[in-house]
Amino acid sequence: MSFETFNFHPSIMAGVRALGYVRPTPIQIQSIPPIMEGRDLIGLAQTGTGKTAAFVLPILQRLLPGPRDDVRALIISPTRELAEQTCETTNELGKQTGLRSISIYGGVSMEQQTRRLRSGIEIIAGCPGRLLDHLWKGTVDLSHLEVLVIDEADRMFDMGFLPSVRGVLECIIHSRQTLLFSATMPNDIRRLVQEILHDPVTVQIGCMAPAATVSHALYPVKQHLKTSLLKELLRSTKTESVLVFTRTKHRTERVAQQLARAGFRATSLQGDMPQYRRQAALDGFRAGSVKILVATDIAARGIDVLDISHVVNYDMPDSTDAYTNRIGRTGRIGKNGEAFTFVTGEDTAMVRELERLLKKPLERRTLQGFDYAKPAPDNENIRSPRQSGRRAVRNGWVKVTVT
Numbered sequence: 001m002s003f004e005t006f007n008f009h010p011s012i013m014a015g016v017r018a019l020g021y022v023r024p025t026p027i028q029i030q031s032i033p034p035i036m037e038g039r040d041l042i043g044l045a046q047t048g049t050g051k052t053a054a055f056v057l058p059i060l061q062r063l064l065p066g067p068r069d070d071v072r073a074l075i076i077s078p079t080r081e082l083a084e085q086t087c088e089t090t091n092e093l094g095k096q097t098g099l100r101s102i103s104i105y106g107g108v109s110m111e112q113q114t115r116r117l118r119s120g121i122e123i124i125a126g127c128p129g130r131l132l133d134h135l136w137k138g139t140v141d142l143s144h145l146e147v148l149v150i151d152e153a154d155r156m157f158d159m160g161f162l163p164s165v166r167g168v169l170e171c172i173i174h175s176r177q178t179l180l181f182s183a184t185m186p187n188d189i190r191r192l193v194q195e196i197l198h199d200p201v202t203v204q205i206g207c208m209a210p211a212a213t214v215s216h217a218l219y220p221v222k223q224h225l226k227t228s229l230l231k232e233l234l235r236s237t238k239t240e241s242v243l244v245f246t247r248t249k250h251r252t253e254r255v256a257q258q259l260a261r262a263g264f265r266a267t268s269l270q271g272d273m274p275q276y277r278r279q280a281a282l283d284g285f286r287a288g289s290v291k292i293l294v295a296t297d298i299a300a301r302g303i304d305v306l307d308i309s310h311v312v313n314y315d316m317p318d319s320t321d322a323y324t325n326r327i328g329r330t331g332r333i334g335k336n337g338e339a340f341t342f343v344t345g346e347d348t349a350m351v352r353e354l355e356r357l358l359k360k361p362l363e364r365r366t367l368q369g370f371d372y373a374k375p376a377p378d379n380e381n382i383r384s385p386r387q388s389g390r391r392a393v394r395n396g397w398v399k400v401t402v403t
């Protein structure tokens with residue numbers, strides 16, 4: 001199937017060609033026709049499937065002939081990064097259409113956003129909190145809204161943003177087309193769907209398992225040796241860009257610093273960083289000047305870097321969904337990727353769940369020449385994230401310093 005089948009306007013096809021898309025992805029094949037018919041839609045798809053273009057292209061097609069300067073499409077995103085990337089995709093695909101979009105999120109000047117909004121905007125990609133601020137101030141007017149997209153709804157719920165999303169929804173009283181994308185369907189999202197979508201079409205891409213283009217390996221290791229193992233693995237493995245996931249913000253910073261001190265082009269990305277630092281980290285990672293990005297799950301949401309060859313789970317994710325989302329950063333659209341997961345004795349139950357999800361035993365690897373018996377240094381904080389606040393003396397060698 002080709003993009004010609006959808007009969008997009010030539011100015012939109014120019015955007016498709018400029019981004020180098022040749023064939024639509026499965027989520028695009030299934031979603032674009034019903035969205036173009038004006039139907040509400042639930043898209044059950046993980047990141048990396050091409051879901052952004054699946055809603056952006058029909059939105060551009062719908063908005064192209066109508067009036068300008070009114071906000072006619074709103075995409076609600078859980079993170080600043082995702083809002084930025086959605087806006088970027090919209091700008092690139094819609095470059096020849098003359099439609100204008102902006103991203104709106106907190107942590108940056110509201111004045112600047114207000115000035116841009118006044119200049120005439122048709123599409124907003126924004127985070128719910130800052131959107132509400134603008135709505136309350138009257139600087140965003142949604143009375144002409146035609147299409148509403150709630151993107152990564154499950155993550156929005158995880159991050160506690162559902163009340164703000166509901167706040168935004170209360171400001172859109174008239175009928176509009178509503179599209180909701182989510183990798184999973186927790187009960188709260190199901191309830192939201194029932195309340196705000198009318199006779200929706202449901203489109204599901206694959207089961208909620210990681211892409212087949214990713215291979216998975218477990219590296220059993222003691223907690224205090226994780227950073228040393230990571231450095232050795234990075235030295236001995238041929239990689240492009242690498243995304244390393246840790247469970248806590250503090251650990252994200254520490255691991256990135258340790259890698260940078262060891263000479264790796266590494267930086268961190270976590271939610272407590274000021275926006276300019278987050279943006280610099282992402283820009284560097286996208287441009288390739290930063291090769292290793294150490295991030296928390298939430299901060300990494302929406303990272304769209306095609307050359308990620310490896311995802312390293314420095315800490316085991318909390319759920320199989322989180323694993324799928326992390327791994328969705330590599331092996332994107334036909335590329336191969338590798339997922340390495342460091343496991344300690346505490347992760348046994350999660351390993352079993354992952355093996356159930358992947359329907360096969362996961363390969364256990366050891367790195368040749370690595371000293372797995374090295375004792376923990378006395379002064380290092382070797383507390384595992386799950387042992388928070390507990391003093392654990394195990395195996396006769398663990399000395400915990402709680403920081």
Ligand code: AMP
Nearest residue numbers: 021023024025047048049050051052053
């Ligand atoms: P998404 O799932 O929206 O985050 O998209 C993942 C990546 O796939 C992004 O880099 C998109 O630019 C890219 N992409 C989307 N649609 C296509 C397509 N039809 N062909 C090739 N790449 C695509």
